[in-house]
Amino acid sequence: MKKVDLWLIVPAAGIGQRMKAECPKQYLKINNRFILDITLSRLLDSAPFKGCMVPLNAQDHWWPDSESARDARVQTCTGGSERADSVLSALVALEGLATEDDWVLVHDAARPCVHREDLARLISMLSEHPVGGLLAAPVADTLKLVEAGPLPVVSETVDRSQLWRALTPQMFRFGALKKALSDCLEKAQTVTDESSAMEFSGNMPVLVEGRPDNLKITVPSDLALAEFILSRQ
Numbered sequence: 001m002k003k004v005d006l007w008l009i010v011p012a013a014g015i016g017q018r019m020k021a022e023c024p025k026q027y028l029k030i031n032n033r034f035i036l037d038i039t040l041s042r043l044l045d046s047a048p049f050k051g052c053m054v055p056l057n058a059q060d061h062w063w064p065d066s067e068s069a070r071d072a073r074v075q076t077c078t079g080g081s082e083r084a085d086s087v088l089s090a091l092v093a094l095e096g097l098a099t100e101d102d103w104v105l106v107h108d109a110a111r112p113c114v115h116r117e118d119l120a121r122l123i124s125m126l127s128e129h130p131v132g133g134l135l136a137a138p139v140a141d142t143l144k145l146v147e148a149g150p151l152p153v154v155s156e157t158v159d160r161s162q163l164w165r166a167l168t169p170q171m172f173r174f175g176a177l178k179k180a181l182s183d184c185l186e187k188a189q190t191v192t193d194e195s196s197a198m199e200f201s202g203n204m205p206v207l208v209e210g211r212p213d214n215l216k217i218t219v220p221s222d223l224a225l226a227e228f229i230l231s232r233q
């Protein structure tokens with residue numbers, strides 16, 4: 001297989017407000033390991049990345065106690081106020097190291113259940129693609145459009161036949177992704193993932209079907225679910 005030049009960015013500068021925990025959720029523990037360490041080790045042990053950049057919150061004082069702080073493959077930078085700002089900070093930190101055409105995989109620190117087979121499929125399916133893409137899963141629930149009010153009510157049921165949930169990693173070329181994110185942030189265009197920045201730049205990223213158990217730990221009940229998923233892998 002042709003050699004693929006890959007970099008990894010794992011945004012870990014969030015504060016986990018929805019988790020309502022005593023620390024940012026990436027520093028909660030499963031089997032006595034930081035979630036961030038589980039995520040980083042699963043990715044770094046699954047593919048030959050040229051390097052890994054982890055944007056951290058400027059107030060982060062947990063990092064020095066992580067396993068990853070002692071991993072020579074991992075560098076850190078300071079993240080920003082939104083996820084997109086953190087990812088852009090990491091891209092800027094990789095300037096001079098990554099070439100314009102190198103691939104960058106961006107994966108949420110809060111998704112420790114990512115499966116090595118999904119990662120391998122994403123890389124093999126996209127490594128020759130002109131744009132790149134992302135892991136995603138078809139929506140399995142009936143979706144309702146809400147009308148806000150004292151009690152949220154259904155305004156309509158949405159056709160889900162062409163709706164997928166975006167997961168991570170998301171995989172794009174270094175130069176194209178840095179420009180797309182910079183352009184969006186300059187235009188104050190809200191983007192919640194790398195794909196939407198690439199879409200605003202006129203691209204159509206590829207959707208690579210991934211396991212639906214690639215859970216993003218977001219609310220308190222997700223922690224036990226993630227622990228169960230990891231125990232089964």
Ligand SMILES: Nc1ccn([C@@H]2O[C@H](COP(=O)(O)OP(=O)(O)OP(=O)(O)O)[C@@H](O)[C@H]2O)c(=O)n1
Pocket residue numbers: 010011012013014015016017018019025026055079080081082083084086087108109110111216217218
């Ligand atoms: N300014 C930010 C916000 C989020 N993230 C990271 O992006 C990932 C997905 O974001 P999310 O699940 O929203 O995490 P939080 O922003 O921490 O959660 P919340 O919205 O509940 O505060 C997480 O790994 C988080 O650490 C980041 O690097 N920089």
Ligand SMILES: C[C@](O)(CO)[C@H](O)COP(=O)(O)O
Pocket residue numbers: 083108165166167168192193194216
């Ligand atoms: C990137 C992402 O995980 C794809 O679904 C999602 O957009 C992150 O959103 P969040 O609000 O930052 O958790």
